[in-house]
Amino acid sequence: TTMRRIERDELDVMIDLCGYAGSSRVAELLARRRCAPVQISYMGFPGSSGASYVDYAVFDPIVVPYDAPELREEYSEGIIYMPHCYFVNSHRYVARDDILNDDEVEERLAMRDKYGLPRDAFVYCCHSRPDKIDPATFRAWLRALKRVNVNANANANYSGGPAKEAEAVLWLLRSGPLMERNLRSLAHREFGPGVESSLRFCDVSPRSEHLRRLGASDVFLDTPAYGAHTVGCDALWNGVPMISLLRPTAAAAAATAAAISTTSTTTSITTTTRREEEDAATTAAVPVPVNTDKLASRVGASLLRACGIGDEMIAPAMKDYEDLMVRCAADNEWYGGVREKLKRGRDGYDADGYDTGG
Structure with missing residues (x-):
């Protein structure tokens, strides 16, 4: 069975690429018992698992900003940050022929x-x-x-x-x-x-x-x-x-409000912006x-x-x-x-x- 194979391989890290986004054998196994010392959620489900058995989730600073504790506190996992976009793809390798280029004028019109x-x-x-x-x-x-x-x-x-x-x-x-x-x-x-x-x-x-x-x-x-x-x-x-x-996140909005308050005596931080x-x-x-x-x-x-x-x-x-x-x-x-x-x-x-x- 899959579980016996996992035990035999003595995995150090197990990554679930589906989560709650569909039917996943890995997600089912992780929910039943710990399969590896480190268990990670990545890519499939756009949010926190909320599960104690998922140790980390992989995201980036745009989707889970460093300076937004009000957003970060929604996640039960530790966050592993990718330097750019966490949502990787293989288009360069599998979709090279599926581009409709601008110079293909007749094809574009058709x-x-x-x-x-x-x-x-x-x-x-x-x-x-x-x-x-x-x-x-x-x-x-x-x-x-x-x-x-x-x-x-x-x-x-x-x-x-x-x-x-x-x-x-x-x-x-x-x-x-x-x-x-x-x-x-x-x-x-x-x-x-x-x-x-x-x-x-x-x-x-x-x-x-x-x-x-x-x-x-x-x-x-x-x-x-x-x-x-x-x-x-x-x-x-x-x-x-x-x-x-x-x-803007709450931190960014507060910084903007502070900047406004220092440049105008007629604008209150508590008022709405334009x-x-x-x-x-x-x-x-x-x-x-x-x-x-x-x-x-x-x-x-x-x-x-x-x-x-x-x-x-x-x-x-x-x-x-x-x-x-x-x-x-x-x-x-x-x-x-x-x-x-x-x-x-x-x-x-x-x-x-x-x-x-x-």
């Missing part, structure tokens, strides 16, 4: 045609599981869509040209007809028919097709309630920048605002840091997230620079996101 995406539109994409999309984030996406499309039509009218059908579209993974109908209904009801018509949906596909079709999009949208982990790696590997929300006020307005229709305290919400930011575009693509507040969406579509030079920086890091080994060889 992929857009295949999935009903306008050839000249700016495509925002979220192919994460639909249950990861929270109401506040979805509304922020729709607001950004409306801003981009209104600006595009205003510019067209100013220049005497015809109004465009859609300057930007939002491409989502379909989980069923009811999901699509509900999202379209919300978009139409709260933002109008123009925004509703900018929604596109696709079905789950085989992995190679999933990887390649991501290259037909322009920006991948992370979901703050439960972020993109594997699919975030997939998008970034395809050279598609991702926008992720990462709110961004907090904007976020309150942004999430007014949602009873519980989106936060990024839990590890599952912070992986996207860790991936962006490891890929070298964290400064450009991590938003500290929901209003910043929305503004960043608009900037990506409106500022071609800036967006092109971010995209080139991402691909340069991927291809030149000068970013850590895909350099598992160290």
Whole structure:
């Protein structure tokens, strides 16, 4: 049996790569009895095991910050810190042929045609599981869509040209007809028919097709309630920048408040900041605002840091997230620079996101 094999091998360290994230023989064995002097949880489950028999968990300073005791105290394990992103991948070795490069113009246009995406539109994409999309984030996406499309039509009218059908579209993974109908209904009801018509949906596909079709999009949208982990790696590997929300930790917020208090006698530390006020307005229709305290919400930011575009693509507040969406579509030079920086890091080994060889 597996247990006899473990006893015979006299293992010093045993690592569980699944945890509560699925069916794992190792996780079951660890729960029944101690199998090694040191037992470690890694990768599979995005959080603490809460189990006395798991001695350590492997993370990084973004997902479990050094200076955030309010987050660290949620973990029963000792933390082993990776120097960069803990969420390693093998894309460089197993997905080399699944990239849709920018110079493959005809293939990229054909992929857009295949999935009903306008050839000249700016495509925002979220192919994460639909249950990861929270109401506040979805509304922020729709607001950004409306801003981009209104600006595009205003510019067209100013220049005497015809109004465009859609300057930007939002491409989502379909989980069923009811999901699509509900999202379209919300978009139409709260933002109008123009925004509703900018929604596109696709079905789950085989992995190679999933990887390649991501290259037909322009920006991948992370979901703050439960972020993109594997699919975030997939998008970034395809050279598609991702926008992720990462709110400041309590320590960082306190430092900001202290800095404000020393430069202004009219601002009280106890008052909300401008961004907090904007976020309150942004999430007014949602009873519980989106936060990024839990590890599952912070992986996207860790991936962006490891890929070298964290400064450009991590938003500290929901209003910043929305503004960043608009900037990506409106500022071609800036967006092109971010995209080139991402691909340069991927291809030149000068970013850590895909350099598992160290």
